[in-house]
Amino acid sequence: MTPGQAETDALFERLFTEFSTPILSYLHRLLGDRAQAEDLAQDVFVRAYRALPALPGDANHRAWLYRIATNCAYDALRRKRLIAWLPLPERETRLAAAFPPEPDDGVQHDAVQRALLRLPPRYRVPLILFSVQGYSTEEIAKMLGISVGAVKTRLYRAREAFRQSYAQEQPDEV
Amino acid sequence: MRCDRIGPDLARYRELSPQCREQVDRHLACCPACTARLASYSAQDQTLGALPMLRPAPGWLERVRAAAQPGRRFSTGLTVTQRALALAAALALLLGASLTVSATALPGDLLYSLKRAQETLRLHLTVGEDAESALREALQAQRRQEAGRLIQAGRAAQVEFEGQVERRDDGVWLISGLPVRLRDVDGASLAAGDWVAVHGRTVGGVVEAHQVRVLTRAHPHPTPHTPTPAAGQRAQQRGRPSSSETGPAQSPDHTPARQGSAAPHGSTKPAATVAPQGAATAAPTPGATPAVEAPSPTAPNQPPQSPPPGSGPGPGAPAVTPPGPGLGSGGGGTASPTTGGAHKGF
Numbered sequence: 001m002t003p004g005q006a007e008t009d010a011l012f013e014r015l016f017t018e019f020s021t022p023i024l025s026y027l028h029r030l031l032g033d034r035a036q037a038e039d040l041a042q043d044v045f046v047r048a049y050r051a052l053p054a055l056p057g058d059a060n061h062r063a064w065l066y067r068i069a070t071n072c073a074y075d076a077l078r079r080k081r082l083i084a085w086l087p088l089p090e091r092e093t094r095l096a097a098a099f100p101p102e103p104d105d106g107v108q109h110d111a112v113q114r115a116l117l118r119l120p121p122r123y124r125v126p127l128i129l130f131s132v133q134g135y136s137t138e139e140i141a142k143m144l145g146i147s148v149g150a151v152k153t154r155l156y157r158a159r160e161a162f163r164q165s166y167a168q169e170q171p172d173e174v
Numbered sequence: 175m176r177c178d179r180i181g182p183d184l185a186r187y188r189e190l191s192p193q194c195r196e197q198v199d200r201h202l203a204c205c206p207a208c209t210a211r212l213a214s215y216s217a218q219d220q221t222l223g224a225l226p227m228l229r230p231a232p233g234w235l236e237r238v239r240a241a242a243q244p245g246r247r248f249s250t251g252l253t254v255t256q257r258a259l260a261l262a263a264a265l266a267l268l269l270g271a272s273l274t275v276s277a278t279a280l281p282g283d284l285l286y287s288l289k290r291a292q293e294t295l296r297l298h299l300t301v302g303e304d305a306e307s308a309l310r311e312a313l314q315a316q317r318r319q320e321a322g323r324l325i326q327a328g329r330a331a332q333v334e335f336e337g338q339v340e341r342r343d344d345g346v347w348l349i350s351g352l353p354v355r356l357r358d359v360d361g362a363s364l365a366a367g368d369w370v371a372v373h374g375r376t377v378g379g380v381v382e383a384h385q386v387r388v389l390t391r392a393h394p395h396p397t398p399h400t401p402t403p404a405a406g407q408r409a410q411q412r413g414r415p416s417s418s419e420t421g422p423a424q425s426p427d428h429t430p431a432r433q434g435s436a437a438p439h440g441s442t443k444p445a446a447t448v449a450p451q452g453a454a455t456a457a458p459t460p461g462a463t464p465a466v467e468a469p470s471p472t473a474p475n476q477p478p479q480s481p482p483p484g485s486g487p488g489p490g491a492p493a494v495t496p497p498g499p500g501l502g503s504g505g506g507g508t509a510s511p512t513t514g515g516a517h518k519g520f
């Protein structure tokens with residue numbers, strides 16, 4: 001093993017230890033499917049490992065990993081686009097099947113997840129990145145390759161859409 | 175600042191610059207609606223942030239780490255689920271191909287055990303006594319066919335089959351068209367028309383039998399050469415091969431008894447190609463039980479059954495085993511040599 005390879009492996013191990021669970025959770029929130037999130041998270045780290053040697057030394061590894069994860073999620077959502085053509089009752093049934101009611105806090109979390117999944121991906125991604133992952137609009141713009149103004153607009157619309165979507169789940173709240 | 179312009183700033187309130195936030199706060203101080211909207215956005219952050227982190231499934235971290243390591247990379251671009259499905263499809267194809275190939279396997283071939291296992295499964299899945307009986311008959315015909323193909327190919331292998339004794343030529347018995355030479359087996363009790371189970375080995379153009387078990391007699395002893403019409407009728411009633419299966423070679427002595435005989439499909443021509451070597455003159459091992467035990471004269475027409483487990487010949491015992499006396503009371507009139515309890519295992 002070359003010294004460069006050893007450094008790459010050490011860096012990958014550090015990134016993997018630190019970000020594997022957050023990336024997995026991020027993908028799960030985006031997709032709402034645990035098995036698919038695990039598959040995609042694996043692909044994220046396989047891609048990351050391959051691209052790591054070419055990554056600039058001053059790169060923001062966290063943002064870089066989330067960008068890879070977001071691209072993987074977009075690809076997956078494009079493949080799942082067919083679901084958008086299903087009649088609304090069937091979509092609701094699928095969502096309900098994906099998040100069956102659970103006791104205690106599970107009910108609340110499932111309602112949040114269902115409300116989130118009703119948002120179009122172009123709104124869902126910036127909302128999660130800003131609200132859950134804590135990124136700034138400028139970082140999200142770089143990550144998604146769009147303008148800061150576009151991110152601000154999408155974030156605002158995402159919040160409004162989520163407010164309405166979540167209201168369907170929790171009529172007395174939000 | 176107007177309400178319809180302040181929305182995007184409220185959505186990203188936490189990152190507003192001091193100057194921008196001051197303007198927004200001034201508007202909020204006099205606008206309850208926008209204040210409520212900011213509160214709802216703040217609640218959104220708390221709600222979304224409270225979503226639990228997904229715990230990786232057991233083994234997931236190791237799996238991902240292994241997948242990312244050099245030399246273990248996935249070059250297919252498929253996800254884990256897709257790879258699992260592809261693997262399952264490949265295995266199904268392999269199994270299907272193996273089952274297809276094994277259909278022509280002969281004893282001694284690599285896939286022969288797979289063929290037999292498939293047959294056993296078919297038997298277990300067959301519903302109805304008639305269907306099961308028919309399947310057993312078909313499988314027995316296949317056993318005879320396999321033995322015939324082995325003999326034709328000059329291959330040596332262990333065989334077992336059931337068939338009907340046709341005649342004896344120069345020490346070689348013809349059983350359902352297959353030449354059988356008895357080895358250490360007393361064939362004195364065999365008679366044309368008997369239905370027997372043969373265990374042996376294909377050697378030198380014949381089946382060298384080390385065990386021959388009489389499943390049903392064509393004639394009750396001690397007059398094995400006296401044909402009884404009832405025997406042929408009984409054989410037909412038990413689902414034996416029909417008369418259309420009767421082989422062309424017939425012994426004049428046993429013509430009536432051959433009504434139920436069966437010639438295996440594709441079997442070798444009898445006797446003509448078989449060298450008469452080693453006639454069945456071997457005597458039973460000293461100390462062994464008598465070679466022949468005639469069926470009970472009180473029940474000559476009872477359906478035969480194989481002896482119960484444990485009552486068969488042990489090492490050194492004579493291998494020609496006649497049906498036990500007075501058997502068949504529990505088997506009813508539908509018992510057949512291929513449906514009896516002793517034959518469940520093929």
